[in-house]
Amino acid sequence: KQEVTQIPAALSVPEGENLVLNCSFTDSAIYNLQWFRQDPGKGLTSLLLIQSSQREQTSGRLNASLDKSSGRSTLYIAASQPGDSATYLCAATGTASKLTFGTGTRLQVTL
């Protein structure tokens, strides 16, 4: 059974800092790993999708890496802004198209 864990659970950084969010998964038999953003009371917005054959994906200030063999993914956010404040979720797509979510990292970027 796939288990996905995210560290840290919460993070507060001043504006402008670079930061890394961590995601680990127990079953390396995944099709892909997806990072989402969830704002309070809102739905999920897809940020980046990394296929199992890929090592990383980039979109603007975001960079996500994937190391299947060690069961880890990281989301790097460069030059953080207050608008980046949200909960970040990673999720692994496994067999039967089941998406297993991590526990989330709540990010607060302060002025």
Add this chain to the structure above:
Amino acid sequence: DTAVSQTPKYLVTQMGNDKSIKCEQNLGHDTMYWYKQDSKKFLKIMFSYNNKELIINETVPNRFSPKSPDKAHLNLHINSLELGDSAVYFCASSQGRGVNYGYTFGSGTRLTVV
């Protein structure tokens, strides 16, 4: 707009009632899902349909019954609502098993059972 849309956005109801949540996607995807986000914000899959066929049915009470009239719609009907059913329910869709393009989520339905 191309999207996954859910209705209603908020639902407050009494224990014992029966209610439905509707979901529609206009992305042309062939797989749809229902996820439940509990009070601790943990998201867990409930059901998945591919071309109107049930492919995932997690350990969910049989008071919950999904219905897929066509591949663009996946509704969730809940009988005899209980306090513990209070949560945010998210609908999602993907093309195939979400391998190539991932998932698209709706904005959620916040269900409160009183």
